[in-house]
Amino acid sequence: MKSLSLCWKDGKTGALTTSWDDGGVADRQLVTILNKHGLKGTWNLCSGRLGMEQGHSGWDNLIGAEEVRQLYSGHEVACHSVTHPSLAMMPDSHIFSEVIEDRRRLESLTGYPVKGMALPFGASDQRVMAVLRQCGILYARGVAPKRDFQLPVDFLNWQPTCHFKDQLERTWDEFVRIKFDMPKLFYLWGHSWEFDRDQDWDSIEKFCVIAGTDGEIWHATNYQIYEYITAWYNLITTIEKTVLYNPSSVKLWFRMDGAVNCIEPGQLVQLGT
Numbered sequence: 001m002k003s004l005s006l007c008w009k010d011g012k013t014g015a016l017t018t019s020w021d022d023g024g025v026a027d028r029q030l031v032t033i034l035n036k037h038g039l040k041g042t043w044n045l046c047s048g049r050l051g052m053e054q055g056h057s058g059w060d061n062l063i064g065a066e067e068v069r070q071l072y073s074g075h076e077v078a079c080h081s082v083t084h085p086s087l088a089m090m091p092d093s094h095i096f097s098e099v100i101e102d103r104r105r106l107e108s109l110t111g112y113p114v115k116g117m118a119l120p121f122g123a124s125d126q127r128v129m130a131v132l133r134q135c136g137i138l139y140a141r142g143v144a145p146k147r148d149f150q151l152p153v154d155f156l157n158w159q160p161t162c163h164f165k166d167q168l169e170r171t172w173d174e175f176v177r178i179k180f181d182m183p184k185l186f187y188l189w190g191h192s193w194e195f196d197r198d199q200d201w202d203s204i205e206k207f208c209v210i211a212g213t214d215g216e217i218w219h220a221t222n223y224q225i226y227e228y229i230t231a232w233y234n235l236i237t238t239i240e241k242t243v244l245y246n247p248s249s250v251k252l253w254f255r256m257d258g259a260v261n262c263i264e265p266g267q268l269v270q271l272g273t
């Protein structure tokens with residue numbers, strides 16, 4: 001029987017996805033830096049707070065609704081609830097309205113289906129996850145650093161590798177050096193307003209230079225990671241793995257007996273014996 005394992009896009013061995021919460025005005029500078037170095041972000045917005053200018057902290061000074069489509073173009077916009085409550089402390093019906101209304105408003109701003117979210121304060125449990133499913137949410141990020149590079153087991157309980165202020169340099173070095181049979185994933189999260197607060201823009205720019213020039217890394221939004229892995233799990237093969245069929249809309253790369261191959265969406269491939 002042949003050995004078959006997944007590779008990331010273009011046969012790459014690692015992927016980096018980043019996730020930024022709250023929609024602070026410092027997102028403008030962070031988007032510019034990510035764009036300059038080819039990194040991708042998922043930007044988690046509270047639609048009920050957009051345009052607020054209440055204070056001097058980044059948390060209270062947010063981008064306007066009219067900026068959303070243009071600013072995050074080429075990245076992904078995802079939910080962070082309408083008003084940022086701790087969902088695990090709320091009745092089911094409130095969780096539902098906080099998430100579905102956020103989806104609806106963000107979809108009208110972006111013009112595409114909004115499919116994921118970051119949980120306010122990372123608060124979730126089985127009951128919250130059940131409501132998220134009803135809202136059509138496909139993946140939800142928490143705030144508990146995993147410190148490993150495995151693919152998520154449950155996308156509604158998707159924990160990041162680390163926060164950008166939490167030993168990022170050391171963790172990235174470890175990620176680059178480690179060898180896996182499966183593709184490895186680095187999931188970075190944070191808030192852009194923290195760079196303003198701590199006058200720390202140099203550190204993220206330095207990281208983006210390193211990650212952006214690494215040819216073994218696929219830069220993807222959260223949804224692209226979700227879509228790619230889900231397509232892989234749905235790949236259909238014969239028992240002997242001599243015939244593969246890709247029923248998804250995603251081109252997949254894989255390693256078979258040491259060589260990297262790819263399979264187009266809807267393609268059936270005979271691999272021989």
Ligand SMILES: [Zn+2]
Pocket residue numbers: 021022080084120121
């Ligand atoms: Zn938040």
